[in-house]
Amino acid sequence: MPDKHYKRPKNLDLLRIRLPIGGIVSILHRVTGVVLVLALPLVFLLLQQSLRSPESFAQVVALLSSLPARVLLLGITIMLAHHFLAGVRHLLLDLDVGISRRGGWLGAWLVLAGVAGVALIAAGCLFL
Amino acid sequence: MNAMSPRGSGSAHRGLGEWLLQRLSALYLAGFTVWLVAWLAIAAPADYVAWKAWMAAGGVRLAFALFFLNVLVHSWVGMRSVFLDYLKPLWVRFVVQLLLAFGLLALAFWAAQILLVEARV
Numbered sequence: 605m606p607d608k609h610y611k612r613p614k615n616l617d618l619l620r621i622r623l624p625i626g627g628i629v630s631i632l633h634r635v636t637g638v639v640l641v642l643a644l645p646l647v648f649l650l651l652q653q654s655l656r657s658p659e660s661f662a663q664v665v666a667l668l669s670s671l672p673a674r675v676l677l678l679g680i681t682i683m684l685a686h687h688f689l690a691g692v693r694h695l696l697l698d699l700d701v702g703i704s705r706r707g708g709w710l711g712a713w714l715v716l717a718g719v720a721g722v723a724l725i726a727a728g729c730l731f732l
Numbered sequence: 733m734n735a736m737s738p739r740g741s742g743s744a745h746r747g748l749g750e751w752l753l754q755r756l757s758a759l760y761l762a763g764f765t766v767w768l769v770a771w772l773a774i775a776a777p778a779d780y781v782a783w784k785a786w787m788a789a790g791g792v793r794l795a796f797a798l799f800f801l802n803v804l805v806h807s808w809v810g811m812r813s814v815f816l817d818y819l820k821p822l823w824v825r826f827v828v829q830l831l832l833a834f835g836l837l838a839l840a841f842w843a844a845q846i847l848l849v850e851a852r853v
Contacts, residue, residue: 637814641810651846655787688765691758
């Protein structure tokens with residue numbers, strides 16, 4: 605007979621859980637996904653305004669050239685790069701590629717290295 | 733048909749469809765992203781006229797239409813799986829999913845407006 609008051613281990617002590625690197629890359633895939641969905645209306649608005657008229661196109665260009673907008677663009681680019689590369693990793697895991705303990709570790713670090721590379725290129729394009 | 737299914741709600745078959753939709757839309761979105769970034773790197777439009785002309789081309793608008801469709805499907809499945817994991821009281825999840833559905837539907841109409849009005853010459 606199941607005991608309602610049996611204390612199951614919950615392991616929610618975040619200081620005691622050590623998430624492996626694959627788990628960190630995976631949870632970041634979720635976080636970046638949610639943020640990218642929230643950024644969709646902004647993308648729609650910029651696309652629409654850039655196409656509406658020469659004047660609104662100039663406004664979008666001016667807005668995107670401002671420093672805060674470039675910082676925001678860099679942030680969105682980094683999150684998109686992470687979501688993209690971690691997503692490719694998940695698709696490969698579905699195909700049993702990189703599914704081993706070592707493969708999982710290597711794939712996760714390759715994703716992070718790729719994100720760092722994209723971040724450097726994007727920062728160079730936006731700020732140099 | 734299967735009233736005595738273990739889940740009880742008859743939704744036991746839906747998971748596979750969503751799993752597949754998420755991956756198929758991911759493939760399109762990945763290809764679209766690579767194509768768009770490559771185009772911007774090689775031949776970024778110099779001015780409004782060039783940008784407008786590129787977007788007005790039939791193939792480009794079709795590619796964007798498919799992008800909108802895939803990104804909304806991908807958003808729905810992804811956000812739903814996040815809600816299923818973290819929003820525990822059923823009524824909270826119901827309300828938030830309803831808001832998401834309305835939000836994505838609004839984005840779909842907005843996308844149609846962009847494709848049929850602003851993106852045309």
